[in-house]
Amino acid sequence: MAAIRPMRLSDLKGVQEIEESSFPRPWSLNAFITQLAKDSSICLVAVDESRIVGYLIATQYVEVWHILDLAVHEDYRRKYVATDLIEELLEQSGREKHRGYTLEVRKSNRGAIKMYESFGFICTGIRKGYYRDNGEDALIMWRDSEDMLA
Numbered sequence: 001m002a003a004i005r006p007m008r009l010s011d012l013k014g015v016q017e018i019e020e021s022s023f024p025r026p027w028s029l030n031a032f033i034t035q036l037a038k039d040s041s042i043c044l045v046a047v048d049e050s051r052i053v054g055y056l057i058a059t060q061y062v063e064v065w066h067i068l069d070l071a072v073h074e075d076y077r078r079k080y081v082a083t084d085l086i087e088e089l090l091e092q093s094g095r096e097k098h099r100g101y102t103l104e105v106r107k108s109n110r111g112a113i114k115m116y117e118s119f120g121f122i123c124t125g126i127r128k129g130y131y132r133d134n135g136e137d138a139l140i141m142w143r144d145s146e147d148m149l150a
C-alpha cells in the first residue's frame with residue numbers, strides 16, 4: 001500500500017515520468033517547481049517503498065481549492081491511490097475555512113469523473129474545446145467544503 005506525504009523537489013523525476021505517460025500535454029518541470037514553491041498549494045505524493053506511484057497538486061485562490069493535477073502510475077491504478085491522495089487533500093485543506101473544490105476533467109475521462117463523483121463532486125458546467133491537443137470539452141466539477149456540506 002502506498003503512503004501519502006508532501007511532495008519534495010527530489011520527487012520530481014518520478015512525478016514527471018508519470019505525468020508524461022498520463023497526459024498528452026504534460027506539465028513542464030517549471031510548472032511543478034512553481035506549485036511546490038507556493039504557500040497556497042498542497043502538493044502530495046503517494047510512495048510505495050521509495051517509488052513515486054502517484055501525485056496530486058491543488059492550489060487555493062479566492063477561497064476555492066483548485067485540483068490542478070492528479071495522476072497515478074499505470075501499474076498502481078484501481079488500488080485506491082488517487083482516493084488516498086484526495087482524502088489527504090480534503091483533510092489538509094479542511095483545516096481552514098474555504099468554499100469548496102473545483103477541477104476540470106476531460107468529458108471522455110469516465111473513470112476520473114466516476115472517482116470525483118464518489119467524493120461528492122458534481123458537474124457544474126462545460127468549457128467548450130478546452131483541451132488544445134484534440135479540442136475536447138472539459139467538464140467543470142465542484143464540491144462544497146465540509147463546512148458547507150454540514
Ligand SMILES: CC(C)(COP(=O)(O)OP(=O)(O)OC[C@H]1O[C@@H](n2cnc3c(N)ncnc32)[C@H](O)[C@@H]1OP(=O)(O)O)[C@@H](O)C(=O)NCCC(=O)NCCS
Nearest residue numbers: 022070071072077078079080081082083105111112114115
Ligand atoms: C484517474 C486516476 C487518477 C484514478 O486513479 P486510481 O488510483 O486508479 O483511482 P482509485 O483506485 O482511487 O479509484 C477509485 C474509484 O474511482 C473509479 N475509477 C477510477 N478509475 C476508473 C476507471 N479507469 N474506470 C472506471 N472507474 C474508475 C472507481 O469507482 C474506483 O473504485 P473501484 O475500483 O472500487 O471501482 C488514474 O486513472 C490516472 O492517473 N489516470 C490518468 C491521469 C488522469 O486522468 N488524471 C485525472 C485528470 S482530471
